[in-house]
Amino acid sequence: DVKVTQSSRYLVKRTGEKVFLECVQDMDHENMFWYRQDPGLGLRLIYFSYDVKMKEKGDIPEGYSVSREKKERFSLILESASTNQTSMYLCASSSQQGSPLNQPQHFGDGTRLSIL
């Protein structure tokens, strides 16, 4: 089974802090994604990556950056945390092999981040 591991389940940080959320997958997947989930808004894509050192902006990249130095690890960075970034953050990965368009995404259990 694919395992996507997010380093923290719960995190509390202060306004203005630089925050790092880490995600590791063990299936050698090429694609990795960061979403935030808010009630009534569903999942919104922040950033995604097709390969090492490669990144693409999603729908809501403002205030965030990402890093993918190794294939298995995709980090989300809040440059200067603000209270409106309090949310559930979900990491996902998917394969680019075979028929990539029909490959499902596999999700971690999420990090619930509170910015005070």
Added chain:
Amino acid sequence: AQSVAQPEDQVNVAEGNPLTVKCTYSVSGNPYLFWYVQYPNRGLQFLLKYITGDNLVKGSYGFEAEFNKSQTSFHLKKPSALVSDSALYFCAVRGRDNQGGKLIFGQGTELSVKP
């Protein structure tokens, strides 16, 4: 633009009754369609997908989904609901011209199954 709509925020069903969670989509060309389930304090789990072929797709935990091209719908169904099916359900779409792995998600439907 590609989009997914889940018209019901919440669906309430009695245990043992059939359930339907609705999803409609808008995408250029033929779509790839997915259903996910999210239990409290967990990530999303993949349930099933439609790529091509049979309009009725079977997935995990006894769920199935019916693809209807003329109505651009992909409703999730189960013949007999269980209390343990209570969760948040997401429909997602990927167009054939979409980049690699990107998915567009609906807003989610909260399913509540009462004993």
